[in-house]
Amino acid sequence: MFIKENLKMAIDSIFANKMRSFLTMLGIIIGIASVIAILAVGNGATDEITRTFNDIGATTISLNANDPDQSGDLISNEDLIVLRDSIDEIRYISPNETTSGNISSDDESRQAVISYGTPDLQFVSQSMSSTLVEGRYFNQVDFDESQDVVVIDEDGAEALFGTTDVIGETLRVTVAQSQMNLRIVGVVEGSFGDMQGAFDISQIPLFAAMPQSTLGNQVPQMAGMDSVSIEVESTDQIDAVSSQVVRLLELRNNTVGDNVYNATNFLQALDQVNNVLSLFINFIAAVAAIALLVGGIGVMNIMLVSVTERTREIGTRKALGATTRTILVQFLMESIILSLIGGMIGLTLGIILSNIIAGALDIVPIITLGSVALVLLFSTAVGVFFGIYPARKAARLNPIDALRYE
Structure with missing residues (x-):
């Protein structure tokens, strides 16, 4: 009941300020969409390279004498x-x-x-x-x-x-x-x-x-x-x-x-190509992930504004018996939901974007369950990390000072 009530209050607060909530999530949406698109297209390119190497002889050894x-x-x-x-x-x-x-x-x-x-x-x-x-x-x-x-x-x-x-x-x-x-x-x-x-x-x-x-x-x-x-x-x-x-x-x-004799194979070349490609993909994904940090800062900023705007509400709830833990969970849940909604939108946008890019490159994008789970986990982590400070600030408000706040 406690969680259900806080969840309802968090959702009501988000939808009460739709445009502000969307702008807050924008950094997370862009970051998640970029990371998903890069990983999907990169995995597709890696798979295409692997199949090409298999076609030209993955089980072939080249023996040379010199x-x-x-x-x-x-x-x-x-x-x-x-x-x-x-x-x-x-x-x-x-x-x-x-x-x-x-x-x-x-x-x-x-x-x-x-x-x-x-x-x-x-x-x-x-x-x-x-x-x-x-x-x-x-x-x-x-x-x-x-x-x-x-x-x-x-x-x-x-x-x-x-x-x-x-x-x-x-x-x-x-x-x-x-x-x-x-x-x-x-x-x-x-x-x-x-x-x-x-x-x-x-x-x-x-x-x-x-x-x-x-x-x-x-x-x-x-x-x-x-x-x-x-x-x-x-x-x-x-x-x-x-x-x-x-x-x-x-x-x-x-x-x-x-x-005199040297035996090489395509798997060695494939490993080298995959290593270089993986480094490149991970680097680009890491750069795209910076947008997530920017989005997280946006979440923290809007939650601090929300705490300031709702100071009297917090004071009233505390005066009526709400505990510090209740207030903390309320604002932390609001931050997590903002991040998760942004993550879901970013995931959908990333899937669409990866199919468009892969279609232009004539490859098949590969979106793994691990990538999706990582995106959702990262979104939640962003909400928790950047929501803790505003939530703690709200939870520590003195009810008397909060009720006096204009």
Whole structure:
């Protein structure tokens, strides 16, 4: 009953001065709306970055070899076979090398990015899709026998032949002034279908993939490998597999302690990006939260004015038996309700604002239950913190002096 009565009196007081109450809450509304919008858009951006990294290979390890003083191949095909046979967690492993060149049919000729590796290149390549539209990918027999075969994307097939039905057609591939006549065995999904009309597609290089052994026979300087992509079953295995791969290669090639091999992964880059983004988001949110402090000062100011205006009311209530605690709770509750109403309005405004901003950035805003709870808790804390002093001042008024107040 005691709380219900104080709650009713606090609400009546707030609605008796609607404009003044709204202006008092304005700082809290702006602060809460800003913090919610920043956190929602920031979380959405972080999620979008994470999904992008997952799409480009969150379970992929990039193995690199670099030793200027070493002669011969730093990584051999035999090394890849041993790694795959020795480490069960490895799903796919292939050199993931690219070079620029020219590909042409009888009628058309275009610049191209040419990938080369083992048959597992289909699953670890970041430049071409692994989804086949026509035919097949080059296989282990093609690789072992250095067959003159090639896989192109459907954009290349359309550009050079006018159709994706090109299985068995001859594609002339020129790399480092060496020309090869290769038989097309497969067509994969293209990368530029969604870009039609955005700009001149003819200015974009096409993509092709071929066995490394085939390219190495024609261009000997490209027969070696110093960059290998490894895909594991799950992200939990990345660190362990990275360590095993480096250790095994060091033992096989007598390079222990020489730091020849280096295994990195997208999760490391993702962690760095997320850390930087989190720092930025938290900094901007902290700056926006300053508005909450301004709003809190506004609450304190208006409550002090309210205490002054209602001095005779306080004196009358005390003379009729209201205790110091009753007066304290009455004014403290009024301050908390002001802050909570401001917080709810700010929360609603922040949700609307975050959807508008996220829509413009083409991301999905993420508003977590934790963020909402934090906003409401912070609003309450502002009401309590900045309401204590006015409430204590009201509660300590001497009833005789209060009744004499004009």
